[in-house]
Amino acid sequence: MSSPIWHPFTQHGLEEPIPLIERAEGALLHCADGSTLIDGISSWWVTTHGHCHPRIAAAIAEQAGRLDQLIFAGHTHEPAEEVARGLLGLAPAGLTRVFFSDSGSTSVEVALKMALGYWHRRGEPRHRILVLEHGYHGDTIGAMSVGQRGVFNRRYEPLLFDVGTIPFPAEGREQASLDALDAACQSADKPAAFIAEPLILGAGGMLIYPAWVVTEMAAICRRHGVLWIADEVMTGWGRTGTLFACEQADAAPDLMCVAKGLTGGALPLAATLASEAIFEAYWSDDRADMFYHSSSYTANPIACAAASANLAIWREEDVLGCIASLSQSIATHMGTLSSHPAFENGRQIGAIAALDIKTGDAGYLSDIAPALRSLFLERGLLLRPLGNIVYVMPPYCTTGGQFDRLFEAIKEAGDRFGSR
Structure with a gap:
């Protein structure tokens, strides 16, 4: 009997095999047929310390027997309080408030709504959002609107709102990108906010740009009174070599979105961190002025317990040292492929590496x-x-032998499919 499940980002008409996974540990996924898979992409970029990490798993089990769910409107619980305090203790300076949600897309929606509402509450309504070319921020309507227009959202174009697009700061064109942002921030149609993934664009092609550009982008926004939203959903939790990518730019955003690795990848949880000025804009004795957003599972206690355990791991263990070692291993393997004639544009930042296979059929829909x-x-x-x-x-626990297998297969892919 075939499965009734409709999988995400899957063209079922191609009838590609869909393995049944029974359990996981570290960087390994164990399949029902007895085989194993090395998880080279952290199960969609979420698993940081490894699957089924003992500290996180124990926190989930303990919390599940104490408090499983609670309406978060007008109530609170200790796991959420711990996570909020822990996040603010690690986040860039100036972020003082934490609004919980349940996915990266939702954290972006929250940030956009906060930014637009902030200007409305100040009596200066602004409706325009600036975005970075090739960006991707999720698959809900607002998140799609601020992402690159193309295959991901073409069919939904009538639903998407207009944005101002800043050219990607490709090597040699960084200043042109900054000049475009500066001009857009000064336009007569004053923008409310600029949103970008700092240092690396994920689904847009693993495109890397330097920290000094992020520093300048933040400075331009600040100089012109435009809110800067840092989408750290993918770039956070050590992926770029620091806990948050913003650290490398020494730049503090007005709003910051976090998700994916927030729970170590164990459970869905997200948060939008905001400055005090944005929080205070909604402060009122009139209930009509409150921030209208929630979901049923906002700050779910079990998910928060997982996040609290993850934050403890970051505080108490040398995670960044582990990432540095892993990054060096990746760099060594990338070096072995640098002269391979089937590859081009090899690039790496922290524990993320990418390269393009030369083909006459490039792009996301490449055959x-x-x-x-x-x-x-x-x-x-x-x-x-x-x-x-x-x-x-990969997860940060990936071993040398597992890396050997990953890059041996990548080399084989170049040998077999790449143009010369």
Whole structure:
């Protein structure tokens, strides 16, 4: 009997195999047929310390027997209080308030609504959002609106609101991007906010840009009174080599979105961190002025317990040291592929690396992608290329032997499918 499940980002008409996973540990996924897969992409970029981490699993089990769910409107619980305090203790300076939600997309929606409402409450309504070219912020309507227009959202164009797009600061064109942002911030139609993934754009192609550009972008927004939203959903939790990517730019956003690794990847939880000025804009004795947003599972106690355990791991263990070692291993393997004639544009930041397979059929819908996924699955690997872009973003517990297998398969993919 075939499965009734409709999987995300899956074209079922291709009839690609869908493995049944029974359990996981560390960087390994154990399949029902007895085989194993090395999780080279942290199960969609969420798993940081490894699957089923003992400290996080224990916190989930303990909390599940104490308090499983609570309406968060007008109530609170200790796991949420612990996570909020812990987040603010680690976040860039100036962020003082934590609004919980349940996914990266939702945290972006919250940030956009906060930004627009902030200007309305100040009696200066602004409706325009600036975005960075090739950005991706999720699949809900607002998040799609501020993402790159294309295959991800083309069918929903009538629902999306207009934005101002700033060119991606590609190498050699950084100043042009900054000049465009400066001009957009001064336009007669004053923007409410600028949103960007700092240092690296994920689904947009693993495109990396330097920290000094992030510093300048933040300064431009501040100089012109435009709110800066840092989407750290993917870039946070050590992926770029620091806890948050903003740290490398020494730039403090007005709003910051976090999710994915917030619970170590164990459970869905997200948060939007806001400055005190934004929080105070909603402060009133009139209930009509409150911030209208919630979900049924806002700050779910079990998810918060997982996040609290994750924050404890960051405080008490040398996670950044582990990431530095892992980054060096990735760099060594990337070096072995640098002269391979089938690859180009090799790039790395922290524990993320990517390269493009040369092909006449580039882009997200490249026909090479299903063939690559099939090869990697045959080799016991979970890698999910972005078209002809192969990337790795592994859990921080990945071993040297597992890296050998990942990059041996990537080399094989270049040998088999790349143009010379």
